[in-house]
Amino acid sequence: MELFNNGQHVCLAFRDLVTGGEAVQANQFLVFDHDHAALIDPGGELTYSRLFLAISDYMNVKNLDYVIASHQDPDIVASLNKWLVGTEAKVVVPELWERFIPHFTRPGKISNRLIAMPDQGMNLQLGSINLKALPAHFLHAEGNFQFYDPVSKILFSGDVGANLCPETELDEPAKKLSDLLPYMDGFHKRYMNSNKVCRFWANMVRQLDISMIVPQHGRAMVGKAIEQFIDYMENLDCGVDLFTQENYQIP
Numbered sequence: 001m002e003l004f005n006n007g008q009h010v011c012l013a014f015r016d017l018v019t020g021g022e023a024v025q026a027n028q029f030l031v032f033d034h035d036h037a038a039l040i041d042p043g044g045e046l047t048y049s050r051l052f053l054a055i056s057d058y059m060n061v062k063n064l065d066y067v068i069a070s071h072q073d074p075d076i077v078a079s080l081n082k083w084l085v086g087t088e089a090k091v092v093v094p095e096l097w098e099r100f101i102p103h104f105t106r107p108g109k110i111s112n113r114l115i116a117m118p119d120q121g122m123n124l125q126l127g128s129i130n131l132k133a134l135p136a137h138f139l140h141a142e143g144n145f146q147f148y149d150p151v152s153k154i155l156f157s158g159d160v161g162a163n164l165c166p167e168t169e170l171d172e173p174a175k176k177l178s179d180l181l182p183y184m185d186g187f188h189k190r191y192m193n194s195n196k197v198c199r200f201w202a203n204m205v206r207q208l209d210i211s212m213i214v215p216q217h218g219r220a221m222v223g224k225a226i227e228q229f230i231d232y233m234e235n236l237d238c239g240v241d242l243f244t245q246e247n248y249q250i251p
């Protein structure tokens, strides 16, 4: 699905490469700018071959600049070794997980192919743009990033905003948050770490001009849903906020 296209700059979402019901639905993203390209959150073993083929429709996949992993989960990075072997891309990962990622790869494969994102985030040069890696730590992973594209104004929000909606609705961005809440509330209450970090995140992203929030699972958000979702996060009690001694009893 094309999220944005002005001829020089294109954002694509791949939504249905994981099928069969056992694995969680996941989106993968490609950002092109002036013949340069970044793949965001490539996914697990299940997506590699089909994603490689799908990208081939648009470019010579060997020329990918970056394969970016927002955090260390299997639905994000399990295919990393295949991308290292199959392309010349640099692999971009949170600094916090830098020493864990080589466990997904063969010895020696990763040296001088790795860019570690420092905790405070960074600008990644891609063609004529700087793709912004924004800190999203503890939402949910301890070291975690989101990506903001200044041309399309899309925020690729990773697991923040994830909604496990019916597959028939995937291509339709939500205009109001109430359409997504039944599919996201339980996930955010458990997987997001605490209200404190949700508020820091809300304060940070309110400074951005956002046209669309696109999570790694489920539907995108546009229009009023963007502001409504940021308000939702700001007010969310979640993770350790909700845990008590009751949750720590010897079974």
Ligand SMILES: [Fe+2]
Pocket (backbone or CB within 6 Å): 071, 073, 140, 141, 159
């Ligand atoms: Fe995750």
Ligand SMILES: [Fe+2]
Pocket (backbone or CB within 6 Å): 073, 075, 158, 159, 216, 217
């Ligand atoms: Fe995920």
